Amino acid sequence: MTGQFKAISISFKKAPLELREHIALNEGEVKSLLMRIKEVFSVNEALVLSTCNRTEIYFLSNEEIGEQMLGLLAAEKGVSSKDLAPYCDFIYDEDKAVRYLFEVATGLHSQVVGDIQLPNQIKHAYQWCADMEMAGPYLHRLMHTVFFVNKRVFQETGFRDGAASTSYAAVETIESFLPLLPNPKILVLGLGEMGQDVAMTLHDKGYQNFTVSNRTKSKAEELSKSLEFDVIDFENILSEVHRFDIIISSVRTEKPLITLDLVQSFKHQSVKYFVDLSVPRSIDQAIEDVAGMVVYDLDEIQQKTDQALESRKASIPHVSQIIDEALQDFNKWSDQMVVSPTIHKLKGALEQIRKDEMAKYMKSLSEEEAAKVDKITTSMMQKIIKLPVLQLKAACKRGEAETLIDVLNDLFNLEKVEA
Template sequence: MYGYFKAISISHKKASLHIREQIALNEEECKNLMLKIRETFDVSETLVLSTCNRTEIYYYSEKNISEDIVRLLASLKVLNSNEILPYFDFIDDHSEAVNYLFEVAVGLQSQVVGDLQIPNQVKHAYQWAADVQMAGPFLHRLLHTIFFTNKRIVQETGFRDGAASTSYATVEVLESFLPMLSNPKILVVGLGEIGEDVCRTLADKNYQNITITNRTRSKAETLAQELGFMVSDFQTVNEQILEADIVISSVRVEEPFITKNSLKHKSLSVKYLIDLSVPRSIAPDVEELAGVVSYDLDEIQLRANAALQRRLDAIPDVKRIIGAAIGELNNWSQEMIVSPTIQKLKNALEQIRKEEMARFVKDLSAEEAEKVEKITASMMQKVIKLPVLQLKAACKRGEAETLIDVLNDLFNLEKQTV
């Protein structure tokens, strides 16, 4: 009779990176999956969100086809569905699924609470759904409500303040001295998880003149091609460090390889060094050299932890704003259920009015007929006003279906078309 919203999720909470990589979908694959869902299950509203930490499918349907959708996804990715099913979470309750998408979209469910990238990732997913005509009335209303809620959270809380991840905190430190440099050369040494995250954060912020180097050159070349960066050979890393204005090092070494001795031939300009390695790859005493400014991982993480605490403190306010938005969405959703009945009732009463007008208007002059038309049309508006108000009130009480059945019986609305 009516559809309900459901969510399917595989995320960092239950699945390792190795598993998530196998499930991850690019734009073309997301669109293809949505089209396959429509073709296979006759579902007209679907949203597919795929990031490094999660792949999720949201759909609006009368039936519960969540496991079937996972099996469809597995077939498209050429995976054994029985092996990947245990990693998925299924949210079948409409209200819980709606609340979950809100929390995902604002960053409450992110690995780094308040993730700054997730709102744009959700916007892209919504655009892809619209591109393939899989965003119907419910998804349109839901996503626009979420986007408005995100704006309120930014404006009214501290949930988006500061950099709550190591990579964002690193770039935040870098941004504190960038205005003092003219088109600085930035070198990223090492492409472990943190190094790669820093590169992606720099790319998201559209920074240029960035070179990356890594022991495994092929990994550096792949990332550089994706992000539009330059690559240097790791064998020449010492020379690259001397030429760079900013060095971000996350390479794993047993003892520091950036030392006072390795920097003794640096240029006279100021050099900024950021060490994200454990053990440290930059010797603590390099700051004894004139023109060298160094930050270690502890300093970076202090910034990240402070920002994270501000976000955690703001969570109650974020949930309050989400609750208010969901309340308004539920009111609209309930009214959407009774809209066809309201329209059928209007059509039924209008048909009665026109039939009665047809019986008498032939005996009236044009002027008289016009007056009667206005009078009867006005009467019909007043007659229908109370049933419409009662229907909307019944929605808020959760009693709409009972009143719909009564109106259907009284006015034989089943024969009416919307």
């Protein structure tokens, strides 16, 4: 283990959506940033997590280089680090940084508490740092502990039950009647924050047969590159609505965009579902009086999210307890990592002494005698080393490892011994 675990974070808690969108990293950009971190700072273990709500860098270093790393992120995205600094948190205390990662990974710091997408996003981030050979013993152990915690949270708590975001609840609502619609055509109207969340949720759930329309077409076309949806002109939307089975709208408008007259003008009436997430409403509630037309408004969707959020919030103490237990075990392992190089050096020093002494007498011994002496001296060294190793591990638990390491270094001149 080389260095202390640290983190830098830009998240929705400080940064506006426009900034978060601008600095979000795809797989190629994450790997490029990891390579630059390794080259510039000689950091051998680092993980970059980038989602729609946060871009964060976790790393091992003895130096407080967060501001310089922020400069690398800014350069990767073609912005000024001065523009990012006000929205960035630097966590240099190792215990706080480790706990923060656990809390992020479980969804305690999510915009939607208990975000169910985070475990997969964390796994992707871990895979990418492993691909770049930036995951060493510390990160491997840390990430597998994180995965174990997430498994326990899923199995033992209700922290991820239900749809706790409006966008997720909207998609969950349409899923309830998808069996009635073979291969339905879905239209998403509007790409404000709500509309983007809906599009991302559809994509994350594996839907491919959906179309998006936005007043600013270029914004829709840019997002379609990563989410792989079709785009239609907003100016033509009224003549296109009839083609779709499900319409989810979050368009800002003073009066309904989709009116009763429009729906009544459809030549071929078929069952259609409208989900209105707009305030004021963009879909005329009277449409529900037309045979085969079903309308859900924001209040109905929000009721689902409120129930889910209450359930998730009630599970937070249990989630925190699971994290506390995992942190105790991880910290014990991490503490032992501190003394591991000293243990290896001490074993190496004693083994060299044994070999040097053996070499003095090997020529006068038969092959059988040499084998016996080798076995006896090896057993002796193992017994001699046992007590210092136990004492080092015990010193870790007491927080006194550094003192004992210094004593052993002086006694056996371990600074000259390779670990």
